[in-house]
Amino acid sequence: xxYRNAFKFxxxxxxxxxxxxxxxxQQGNVEGTISDENGINVPGANVIISTLNKGAxxxxxxxxxxxxxxxGNYTLSISYLGYADISQEVSVKExxxxxxxxxxxxxxxxxxxxxxxxxxxxSQSRALNTQKTNMNIxxxxxxxxxxxxxxANIGDAVKRIPGITMQVDQGEARNIxxxxxxxxxxxxxxxxxxxxxxxxxxxxxQMDLIPADMIQSIEVSKAVTPDMDADALGGSVNLVTRTSPxxxxxxxxxxxxxxxxxxxxxxxxxxxxxxxxxxxxxxWMASASYNDNDFGSDNVEAExxxxxxxxxxxxxxxxxxxxxxxxxxxxxxxxxxREYLVQRIRRSVSANFDYRFDANNSIxxxxxxxxxxxxxxxxxxxxxxLDGEDIELGDFMVNNGSLTRFPAxxxxxxxxxxxxxxxxxxxLEDQRMQNYSLGGNHLWGALKMDWMxxxxxxxxxxxxxxYIVFANEYEVINDxxxxxxxxxxxxxxxxxxxxxxxxxxxxxxxxxxxxxxxNVFVNFEIPSDFFGNGDGSIKFGGRARIKTKxxxxxxxxxxxxxxxxxLADVTVRNLSDSDFxxxxxxxxxxxxDEEWLGSLNLVNGESVPDEFxxxxxxxxxxxxxxxxxxxxxxxxxLNLLFGLRLETTKVTAVGNSIIDEEDLIGExxxxxxxxNFMPGLHLKYNLSDETILRFAWTNTLARxxxxxxxxxxxxxxxxxxxxxxxxxxxxxxSMNFDLMAEHYFQSVGILSGGLFYKNIDNFIYLSRDEATxxxxxxxxxxxxxxxxxxxxxxxxxxxxxAFQRQLDFLPGFARNFSLYLNYTFISxxxxxxxxxxxxxxxDVDLPNTTPNTFNASLGYNDxxxxxxxxxxxxDSYIDELGGNEFEDRYYDTQLFLxxxxxxKITNSLSVYADLNNITNQPLRYFQSVKDRTQQVEFYGRRxxxxxxxxxxxx
Numbered sequence: 001x002x003y004r005n006a007f008k009f010x011x012x013x014x015x016x017x018x019x020x021x022x023x024x025x026q027q028g029n030v031e032g033t034i035s036d037e038n039g040i041n042v043p044g045a046n047v048i049i050s051t052l053n054k055g056a057x058x059x060x061x062x063x064x065x066x067x068x069x070x071x072g073n074y075t076l077s078i079s080y081l082g083y084a085d086i087s088q089e090v091s092v093k094e095x096x097x098x099x100x101x102x103x104x105x106x107x108x109x110x111x112x113x114x115x116x117x118x119x120x121x122x123s124q125s126r127a128l129n130t131q132k133t134n135m136n137i138x139x140x141x142x143x144x145x146x147x148x149x150x151x152a153n154i155g156d157a158v159k160r161i162p163g164i165t166m167q168v169d170q171g172e173a174r175n176i177x178x179x180x181x182x183x184x185x186x187x188x189x190x191x192x193x194x195x196x197x198x199x200x201x202x203x204x205x206q207m208d209l210i211p212a213d214m215i216q217s218i219e220v221s222k223a224v225t226p227d228m229d230a231d232a233l234g235g236s237v238n239l240v241t242r243t244s245p246x247x248x249x250x251x252x253x254x255x256x257x258x259x260x261x262x263x264x265x266x267x268x269x270x271x272x273x274x275x276x277x278x279x280x281x282x283x284w285m286a287s288a289s290y291n292d293n294d295f296g297s298d299n300v301e302a303e304x305x306x307x308x309x310x311x312x313x314x315x316x317x318x319x320x321x322x323x324x325x326x327x328x329x330x331x332x333x334x335x336x337x338r339e340y341l342v343q344r345i346r347r348s349v350s351a352n353f354d355y356r357f358d359a360n361n362s363i364x365x366x367x368x369x370x371x372x373x374x375x376x377x378x379x380x381x382x383x384x385x386l387d388g389e390d391i392e393l394g395d396f397m398v399n400n401g402s403l404t405r406f407p408a409x410x411x412x413x414x415x416x417x418x419x420x421x422x423x424x425x426x427x428l429e430d431q432r433m434q435n436y437s438l439g440g441n442h443l444w445g446a447l448k449m450d451w452m453x454x455x456x457x458x459x460x461x462x463x464x465x466x467y468i469v470f471a472n473e474y475e476v477i478n479d480x481x482x483x484x485x486x487x488x489x490x491x492x493x494x495x496x497x498x499x500x501x502x503x504x505x506x507x508x509x510x511x512x513x514x515x516x517x518x519n520v521f522v523n524f525e526i527p528s529d530f531f532g533n534g535d536g537s538i539k540f541g542g543r544a545r546i547k548t549k550x551x552x553x554x555x556x557x558x559x560x561x562x563x564x565x566x567l568a569d570v571t572v573r574n575l576s577d578s579d580f581x582x583x584x585x586x587x588x589x590x591x592x593d594e595e596w597l598g599s600l601n602l603v604n605g606e607s608v609p610d611e612f613x614x615x616x617x618x619x620x621x622x623x624x625x626x627x628x629x630x631x632x633x634x635x636x637x638l639n640l641l642f643g644l645r646l647e648t649t650k651v652t653a654v655g656n657s658i659i660d661e662e663d664l665i666g667e668x669x670x671x672x673x674x675x676n677f678m679p680g681l682h683l684k685y686n687l688s689d690e691t692i693l694r695f696a697w698t699n700t701l702a703r704x705x706x707x708x709x710x711x712x713x714x715x716x717x718x719x720x721x722x723x724x725x726x727x728x729x730x731x732x733x734s735m736n737f738d739l740m741a742e743h744y745f746q747s748v749g750i751l752s753g754g755l756f757y758k759n760i761d762n763f764i765y766l767s768r769d770e771a772t773x774x775x776x777x778x779x780x781x782x783x784x785x786x787x788x789x790x791x792x793x794x795x796x797x798x799x800x801x802a803f804q805r806q807l808d809f810l811p812g813f814a815r816n817f818s819l820y821l822n823y824t825f826i827s828x829x830x831x832x833x834x835x836x837x838x839x840x841x842x843d844v845d846l847p848n849t850t851p852n853t854f855n856a857s858l859g860y861n862d863x864x865x866x867x868x869x870x871x872x873x874x875d876s877y878i879d880e881l882g883g884n885e886f887e888d889r890y891y892d893t894q895l896f897l898x899x900x901x902x903x904k905i906t907n908s909l910s911v912y913a914d915l916n917n918i919t920n921q922p923l924r925y926f927q928s929v930k931d932r933t934q935q936v937e938f939y940g941r942r943x944x945x946x947x948x949x950x951x952x953x954x
Contacts, residue, residue, distance in 0.1 A: 036105075155176065165177040271289075290346070295940075299582070414467070419599050659714075855870075
């Protein structure tokens with residue numbers, strides 16, 4: 001369908017909308033709120049007036065509305081999975097809106113003459129009812145369901161959802177992968193407003209920034225509808241904060257624990273309070289969360305090479321040394337052992353308000369402020385081989401193709417920060433995310449209108465980040481006998497004496513990244529019955545998103561060689577640890593003490609532009625969107641949703657033009673714009689009240705990373721390399737097909753399975769090519785060019801399976817067990833990826849596509865006690881494409897096992913205990929083949945325990 005036909009379709013829907021509104025002007029409406037037995041609003045409830053064959057579904061705030069109802073008396077029928085069906089009489093008056101408040105209660109099941117009660121299923125009911133009644137393919141998790149898993153941040157909670165994988169940072173889930181698609185291809189919103197990213201070089205949203213107990217529910221849309229942002233190629237994740245209840249609620253948590261890797265204490269607490277005014281018009285909810293976690297990680301890293309050269313001792317007659325290649329097996333050219341000491345303090349406050357002027361008009365204000373301090377010391381022992389013109393024959397040893405001994409440069413590096421109340425001698429990463437949303441819901445006759453405007457900001461500031469390095473050169477033994485745990489050690493231990501490590505450098509860096517989003521959208525909806533089956537609507541609206549992304553870094557170097565000529569002249573700290581989690585063979589030895597480093601008075605430093613000029617940029621990105629769609633009941637069993645979305649993107653990007661990383665030629669500024677037209681179709685067929693078939697055809701996109709869009713140019717003559725940005729990058733687009741079957745159990749559970757296919761165009765990858773042109777008038781022919789480019793295309797095929805339910809068909813106490821399982825399979829291929837020689841690579845997977853993911857948990861719930869053993873598995877996948885197959889980087893398999901339990905002392909007070917990472921699962925990358933470790937990082941186990949208090953009053 002071309003743009004002209006698209007605009008005709010939009011105009012037709014708008015005409016029908018206006019005509020339908022005029023026809024329904026003499027009718028009345030019904031609106032209301034549905035809550036559970038505790039006064040908590042429930043989403044996904046089905047509200048029907050059977051005599052009119054009209055219905056509605058409650059939203060995340062439990063609100064529903066039925067418009068265009070002829071005056072008269074009617075019976076509302078409310079059904080909700082896991083709760084008893086109820087009916088309520090309403091009287092509808094002409095040109096008026098009738099308000100109702102409805103409370104539902106859990107039901108019990110009679111199985112073989114035994115009454116069965118499900119304990120703790122309220123949250124699961126809310127999630128599954130929302131998922132069941134949604135028109136598109138979604139997965140929903142409610143807050144209390146999140147609380148059944150031992151997850152401190154929202155990222156760890158999201159990884160339990162089918163088709164979701166998380167990339168880990170310091171042992172916590174940070175970046176979300178949906179259906180195998182890398183984090184920058186997915187969108188994250190908060191109450192429908194996009195969450196900005198504090199990352200400098202990508203669009204990833206830091207999911208570990210938001211505490212799990214600040215969120216009411218998580219909704220993952222795997223097939224977006226036209227009224228949703230289209231930049232959700234993998235999927236769209238919407239986080240919904242807690243809303244005001246229908247009565248007083250007070251909840252609090254106080255806990256502690258221990259990290260076994262550091263034996264340091266954990267402190268956590270949360271608080272929530274909310275109520276509604278006596279007349280029901282004003283509601284409010286305030287909450288706060290605090291978590292102080294002092295932990296660390298044990299890390300080993302390596303870079304592998306399959307080439308080795310040495311100096312023959314002769315020149316070519318023009319002063320260039322003649323080098324000779326040696327045939328060797330792959331070996332570690334760089335080895336590094338690191339120890340991290342981290343304190344992560346996560347704070348969050350939220351205040352939400354809503355006010356109902358009358359039955360037709362209400363407004364809300366939702367606010368949240370998240371603030372995370374991440375303090376880190378890092379101690380790194382690095383050994384890098386000397387090759388090429390730096391060594392001659394006889395300086396190294398090769399044994400049966402294995403390079404076993406060679407001279408290397410050894411460095412001992414301490415990372416820290418200044419001595420202040422904020423930094424505390426550590427690098428301080430101050431990361432903040434705030435979101436303020438003001439919106440409203442209105443009824444004008446049969447016309448529904450909702451609107452929202454929001455401001456969101458994410459920032460990351462790292463001030464006075466210090467590094468000190470002492471360097472040495474000596475001969476090392478290169479032990480690659482166990483390629484999973486490579487090791488380099490000194491041939492002569494006396495060479496590693498402190499006095500032999502000479503001062504190399506002290507640096508101090510300041511980094512600042514921010515992203516600001518201003519959003520505004522408006523939606524209109526009116527009833528429209530195309531097929532005469534009672535239910536149907538037309539919805540249309542528009543959206544604007546104004547975004548600014550800025551990165552401003554600097555870097556200084558200081559000369560302290562006269563003051564501290566060797567490592568023996570400074571205060572040191574010995575980091576050797578026989579309990580080092582990667583193995584007792586790794587003894588790091590002494591490093592400059594972090595408190596000594598923090599006390600240095602660094603003045604008159606010399607700027608080092610090559611460390612920040614290429615990184616700094618400023619990007620403005622404005623997105624304007626319009627859509628129209630219709631949701632129609634074709635038959636009693638079949639519903640159709642079809643619509644169109646139009647998005648126009650305008651980008652202004654400013655970067656730097658540089659020679660040799662440090663000589664600034666000037667700024668480069670480029671403007672670009674593009675328009676995407678995206679139709680979508682969703683079909684939902686109810687085989688029965690419990691079984692649903694779904695089909696979706698959608699079109700989505702993913703915009704390039706900011707860093708890739710910046711028109712930067714850096715010619716590095718010494719390395720014969722050229723680094724280019726690419727403001728001409730096109731957005732990655734995808735045509736998606738989904739087929740899903742779902743069966744819902746009356747005892748609150750689901751069995752589902754489905755297939756999906758994505759046909760992707762213009763995916764983005766980092767190209768390595770050979771220069772054929774000259775830059776800056778220099779002879780740069782033959783230089784290696786690094787530039788982000790659009791690939792030709794990629795395809796993803798996948799399958800999903802999920803099962804969860806209480807095992808109430810078992811005898812005795814066994815009926816209190818529940819099972820939670822989901823599995824996702826993905827297969828991908830990518831075209832148009834070139835190697836370092838400019839040749840097409842074949843049989844390449846799309847980066848960040850995880851072939852297999854699996855979640856399983858076995859839970860037990862009775863009236864007092866609950867426990868759950870949970871596992872999360874993700875298969876290995878290609879993380880970063882190198883210049884050839886040997887250089888490709890992979891993210892390794894992960895299997896996490898967690899356990900948590902709680903016991904109710906009273907109806908309101910309970911105790912809990914969580915044990916995380918029972919398997920001591922490390923983060924691991926490997927190069928080319930699975931046994932060739934590039935990085936392995938261990939975090940140890942974590943135990944937390946405490947008290948929870950929850951009080952409800954309707």
